[in-house]
Amino acid sequence: MEHIYFDHSATTPLDPRVVEAMLPFYQSDFGNPSSLHWAGQQAKQAIETGRRQVAELFCASPDEIVFTASGTESDNMVLQGVASQYQPQDCHIITSSFEHPAILETCKYLAKLGYEISYLPVSPDGIVEPESLKLAIKPNTRLVSVMAANNVVGTLQPVTELAQISKSYGALFHTDAVQAAGKIPLHVDSMPIDFISLSAHKLHGPKGIGALYIRKGVKIEPLVHGGGQERGIRSATENVAAIAGLGKAAEIAAAEMSVEARRLVRLRDHIIETVESKIPNAYLIGHRYKRLPGHICLGFAGQEGEAIHLMLALNEEGIAISTGSACSSHQAGQPSYILTAMGFDPIRARGSLRITLGRFNTDAEVDTFLKVLPRLVGELRSVTSRGFATGQ
Numbered sequence: 001m002e003h004i005y006f007d008h009s010a011t012t013p014l015d016p017r018v019v020e021a022m023l024p025f026y027q028s029d030f031g032n033p034s035s036l037h038w039a040g041q042q043a044k045q046a047i048e049t050g051r052r053q054v055a056e057l058f059c060a061s062p063d064e065i066v067f068t069a070s071g072t073e074s075d076n077m078v079l080q081g082v083a084s085q086y087q088p089q090d091c092h093i094i095t096s097s098f099e100h101p102a103i104l105e106t107c108k109y110l111a112k113l114g115y116e117i118s119y120l121p122v123s124p125d126g127i128v129e130p131e132s133l134k135l136a137i138k139p140n141t142r143l144v145s146v147m148a149a150n151n152v153v154g155t156l157q158p159v160t161e162l163a164q165i166s167k168s169y170g171a172l173f174h175t176d177a178v179q180a181a182g183k184i185p186l187h188v189d190s191m192p193i194d195f196i197s198l199s200a201h202k203l204h205g206p207k208g209i210g211a212l213y214i215r216k217g218v219k220i221e222p223l224v225h226g227g228g229q230e231r232g233i234r235s236a237t238e239n240v241a242a243i244a245g246l247g248k249a250a251e252i253a254a255a256e257m258s259v260e261a262r263r264l265v266r267l268r269d270h271i272i273e274t275v276e277s278k279i280p281n282a283y284l285i286g287h288r289y290k291r292l293p294g295h296i297c298l299g300f301a302g303q304e305g306e307a308i309h310l311m312l313a314l315n316e317e318g319i320a321i322s323t324g325s326a327c328s329s330h331q332a333g334q335p336s337y338i339l340t341a342m343g344f345d346p347i348r349a350r351g352s353l354r355i356t357l358g359r360f361n362t363d364a365e366v367d368t369f370l371k372v373l374p375r376l377v378g379e380l381r382s383v384t385s386r387g388f389a390t391g392q
């Protein structure tokens with residue numbers, strides 16, 4: 001059976017060029033970057049190359065990049081690293097109500113410590129409106145954190161305007177760009193963003209390595225204390241191979257972004273238009289155009305509770321997609337907090353299919369998917385209506 005992978009928001013396959021960049025550090029180049037001898041200096045050089053490559057993706061300077069172990073760690077580092085510089089009563093943090101759990105759970109933890117957290121609403125088409133930030137921001141707002149693109153619906157957030165508003169009130173601005181980095185331009189020379197979180201495994205790089213952009217002059221308390229690596233901001237012997245892989249992944253993404261984005265938008269829009277014309281009860285979730293190039297989120301009116309069955313039926317045909325985010329697949333069938341935040345009622349918030357395309361997907365794979373999906377939706381609909389008719 002042919003395997004088709006359409007779940008790139010969960011994770012991406014490694015690009016062979018990334019594997020090649022990593023291999024020396026699993027074979028010959030084993031040094032500890034903190035060692036002063038030749039072996040250490042080889043490793044140190046690899047880290048600095050990776051740092052430059054990641055910095056170039058954001059038009060930043062290499063000394064503004066810190067390596068972490070994940071997007072989750074980068075998010076934690078910002079929220080906890082800013083909050084811990086203040087007494088809880090003197091620190092208000094604003095985020096949105098449809099962030100990834102890496103942000104929301106950290107905010108919950110900070111709230112338990114006494115910090116005040118506000119959650120911005122999300123419009124029905126999946127956008128955090130800048131006006132809502134103006135209403136929520138206060139003199140003691142220290143940090144605003146809004147994701148660059150949502151991981152379930154794929155909608156792009158107006159981060160430049162949100163950052164401008166934050167700065168005008170003296171607050172720092174962070175964006176979780178784990179889904180957006182390498183797919184849309186995020187250039188800190190023209191966007192007043194103070195922190196950007198990134199994760200390599202979402203851009204055809206390895207798992208377990210992330211980065212955080214920290215604007216020059218912005219202070220942050222470390223989360224991990226120890227030997228003082230990464231300028232003391234993130235101690236631990238660096239994962240040299242993974243950093244080399246992340247660097248290469250960032251370099252490729254930056255070089256190929258505009259051509260690849262155009263290709264993915266073409267495939268994405270072809271899927272949306274075909275699904276809308278062939279499947280009468282299908283609807284797109286989230287803004288039609290303000291979305292990541294390869295990201296589609298679909299609902300099926302009257303069949304929302306069946307999304308998991310549709311996902312499993314597609315899997316039987318060799319097609320991997322997801323029902324929302326990988327992190328929440330164990331909660332399938334429950335109303336999604338992301339769709340609830342967008343104002344969906346509990347029935348409609350129960351199910352969605354997320355189809356996310358990536359670098360190695362082809363037109364032929366999209367054609368196969370577009371043949372299989374309408375058939376499976378039809379089959380499932382007849383099973384469900386038979387089930388209803390017999391009271392099962």
Ligand code: PLP
Binds near residue numbers: 010069100147149
């Ligand atoms: N933030 C967003 C928006 C994500 O989609 C994810 C992963 O799905 C993360 C953070 C967590 O990244 P990581 O898997 O590197 O911890």
